[in-house]
Amino acid sequence: MRKIFAGVLKEFWLLKRDVHALMVLFVMPSLFILIMSLAMRDAFSEHSNIHLKAMILCEENSTASREFITQLKKIKGFEWSETVSHHTEALPEKMVENNILLGVSICQGFDKAVENNSGIDKKIVILISPETTPIAKVLFETAVGSTVAKISMVHQMSSLNPWMTREEKEEALADKIWFEEHFLQGKNTTDVRPTSVQQSVPAWLIFSMFFIIIPISNTFVNERRLGTLARLAVMNVSIGSLLISKMIPYFVINQIQFVAMLLVGIFVVPLLGGDALSIGNNISGLLVVSSVLSFVSISYALALASFVKTTDQAATIGGVLNIIFAAIGGIMIPLFVMPDFMQQLAVISPMSWGLESFLALFLHNESLSDIWKPLGALLLFGSICLGMAAWKLNRELKEAR
Amino acid sequence: MILARNITKTFGDKKVLNNVSFTVSRGSITGLIGHNGAGKTTLMAILCGLIRPDEGSITIGGIDLFRDMSKARLAIGYVPQKTSLYPEMSGRENLLYFGSMIGLFGDALDQSIDEVSTATALEEHLDKRVVHYSGGMQKRLNLAIGLLGNPKILYLDEPTVGVDPETRDIILTTLLALSKERGMSILYTSHYLEEVERICDYLLVLEQGVVIVDDFLKSLKHESLENYLHGGFRR
Numbered sequence: 001m002r003k004i005f006a007g008v009l010k011e012f013w014l015l016k017r018d019v020h021a022l023m024v025l026f027v028m029p030s031l032f033i034l035i036m037s038l039a040m041r042d043a044f045s046e047h048s049n050i051h052l053k054a055m056i057l058c059e060e061n062s063t064a065s066r067e068f069i070t071q072l073k074k075i076k077g078f079e080w081s082e083t084v085s086h087h088t089e090a091l092p093e094k095m096v097e098n099n100i101l102l103g104v105s106i107c108q109g110f111d112k113a114v115e116n117n118s119g120i121d122k123k124i125v126i127l128i129s130p131e132t133t134p135i136a137k138v139l140f141e142t143a144v145g146s147t148v149a150k151i152s153m154v155h156q157m158s159s160l161n162p163w164m165t166r167e168e169k170e171e172a173l174a175d176k177i178w179f180e181e182h183f184l185q186g187k188n189t190t191d192v193r194p195t196s197v198q199q200s201v202p203a204w205l206i207f208s209m210f211f212i213i214i215p216i217s218n219t220f221v222n223e224r225r226l227g228t229l230a231r232l233a234v235m236n237v238s239i240g241s242l243l244i245s246k247m248i249p250y251f252v253i254n255q256i257q258f259v260a261m262l263l264v265g266i267f268v269v270p271l272l273g274g275d276a277l278s279i280g281n282n283i284s285g286l287l288v289v290s291s292v293l294s295f296v297s298i299s300y301a302l303a304l305a306s307f308v309k310t311t312d313q314a315a316t317i318g319g320v321l322n323i324i325f326a327a328i329g330g331i332m333i334p335l336f337v338m339p340d341f342m343q344q345l346a347v348i349s350p351m352s353w354g355l356e357s358f359l360a361l362f363l364h365n366e367s368l369s370d371i372w373k374p375l376g377a378l379l380l381f382g383s384i385c386l387g388m389a390a391w392k393l394n395r396e397l398k399e400a401r
Numbered sequence: 402m403i404l405a406r407n408i409t410k411t412f413g414d415k416k417v418l419n420n421v422s423f424t425v426s427r428g429s430i431t432g433l434i435g436h437n438g439a440g441k442t443t444l445m446a447i448l449c450g451l452i453r454p455d456e457g458s459i460t461i462g463g464i465d466l467f468r469d470m471s472k473a474r475l476a477i478g479y480v481p482q483k484t485s486l487y488p489e490m491s492g493r494e495n496l497l498y499f500g501s502m503i504g505l506f507g508d509a510l511d512q513s514i515d516e517v518s519t520a521t522a523l524e525e526h527l528d529k530r531v532v533h534y535s536g537g538m539q540k541r542l543n544l545a546i547g548l549l550g551n552p553k554i555l556y557l558d559e560p561t562v563g564v565d566p567e568t569r570d571i572i573l574t575t576l577l578a579l580s581k582e583r584g585m586s587i588l589y590t591s592h593y594l595e596e597v598e599r600i601c602d603y604l605l606v607l608e609q610g611v612v613i614v615d616d617f618l619k620s621l622k623h624e625s626l627e628n629y630l631h632g633g634f635r636r
Contacts, residue, residue, distance in 0.1 A: 002506055003501060003502055003504075006501030007502075010487070010494075010498045013487075013489075013490050014487060017489045017490075219487075222487075222488075226483050226485045226486070227485045228487070230446075230449075231479060231485045231499075231546075232502055233450075233451060234449045234450070234451065234477060234479040235474070235499070235502045235503045236471050237502050
């Protein structure tokens with residue numbers, strides 16, 4: 001036990017002098033969390049990043065057409081520009097001139113059609129550029145269609161109720177249909193809205209945990225290269241206690257990273273205008289996932305450091321593999337924006353197993369029993385890596401000739 | 402103190418050691434010399450218990466090395482040819498760490514560090530980081546670590562390669578003192594004939610895995626030694 005303690009102390013002595021590694025472990029993920037949380041904030045925000053430019057051409061200046069335009073402008077996600085002309089035929093030219101893909105024309109007779117509640121749809125013409133995406137097209141058609149329906153409905157109400165005052169009409173038009181929003185949380189629902197910081201914090205935390213490869217390989221490769229491990233073997237130090245004494249300090253470092261990154265998400269990101277991290281209720285579950293991830297990242301680092309010959313090789317190969325794991329594992333780009341085949345490819349990245357586990361706890365408030373598959377995969381991967389490291393080390397010491 | 406009997410080791414098709422037998426008695430310094438590839442490093446690894454011989458046995462202070470390795474290794478101090486240190490740690494931190502690894506703690510560890518740092522003339526440099534040591538100082542620290550815990554047997558694998566004359570003198574003087582004053586048994590590999598002649602009592606010469614000389618140094622003439630070495634060793 002004392003030997004393990006001395007080994008742990010030695011790793012801390014080495015680590016505290018490895019400033020670059022500490023920067024990679026703590027500063028890099030903090031910056032990534034801040035940058036990516038703010039950069040992706042709109043992608044997760046309530047209003048999303050939908051921002052469609054559309055043009056309105058109005059052939060007549062009537063109460064009904066003004067009401068129609070007012071209602072259209074209230075719809076979120078659109079930026080409307082108006083043009084006045086007596087000819088709908090002028091709309092395409094105006095749209096091309098202004099580089100606008102969506103247009104709606106209110107034709108002569110719209111006011112009368114509303115008044116008579118007949119043929120309103122014939123007095124509205126919409127123009128859609130072929131470059132428009134299918135989603136934008138549907139949104140635009142829905143916006144125009146729902147506005148026509150609303151105007152028509154209010155005028156029907158006023159015809160049924162001749163005593164309806166102007167104020168009552170305006171109030172009826174102002175009424176909005178709001179759906180109460182709930183978000184899926186496992187098999188339950190929650191009112192907590194998913195935010196970019198809930199993707200960024202676990203993603204970049206996992207990424208930085210895997211960068212433990214740099215300090216581990218710095219010492220481990222040198223120990224192998226300089227014959228220190230052989231010397232320790234002659235001192236009756238077992239491979240098991242050597243590996244354990246390496247795992248303990250880096251496990252502590254990983255857990256400090258975990259707490260530090262959560263604090264960045266909870267307190268620092270909001271200071272810069274982002275959303276605060278909501279960590280859910282399953283704190284013990286988070287600790288388990290973080291511990292399993294730490295076991296995996298350290299074992300993976302030890303395995304890699306056992307097979308390379310120089311620290312440069314370890315840093316290069318480890319760094320590139322980490323970036324590949326991150327790219328396909330949904331760390332750099334959220335999985336939900338990837339096409340199906342890329343989402344399926346993510347299964348091969350251990351980082352994606354960790355991210356899946358964290359997100360299940362953060363967003364879906366699931367229990368550990370719900371995430372046994374990714375956790376089991378992580379434990380299996382970590383055990384294989386650790387076994388490989390022990391096997392290689394044992395073989396290397398036997399070949400010390 | 403060390404009794405090696407009929408050690409044979411083969412790697413693939415190559416017989417690296419062939420029926421090697423020798424004895425290192427208490428308080429003696431035995432020189433182990435031979436050309437590159439003669440089998441010195443393999444023999445040293447077997448004597449440390451890092452690899453097992455195909456045949457033969459090794460007894461350390463009456464304990465069979467491969468039957469009770471942990472106990473037998475307690476008697477062994479090992480100084481590898483490479484400076485197996487942690488360059489980013491200070492000399493004292495290196496000694497503290499390796500001392501703990503051989504089971505020394507508290508006052509015993511502090512006392513042992515004082516002794517070995519004095520013996521290797523490093524006491525004033527212990528708090529410097531090893532990366533700032535000269536090559537000679539690193540070699541002395543490498544030796545100091547091997548001396549921690551005052552082992553009964555010391556294996557040294559070419560400890561003076563690439564060091565300045567002053568450091569070489571410190572190392573050789575230290576080894577002589579350890580042998581004569583503490584009765585430490587030392588097995589010393591070297592390429593330098595003058596070193597062997599200066600400190601060794603006994604000489605083993607390995608040639609292609611076979612012991613071709615096994616005798617007291619004083620009974621060997623300098624000329625015949627040179628003949629054994631075919632001019633392949635540096636004077």
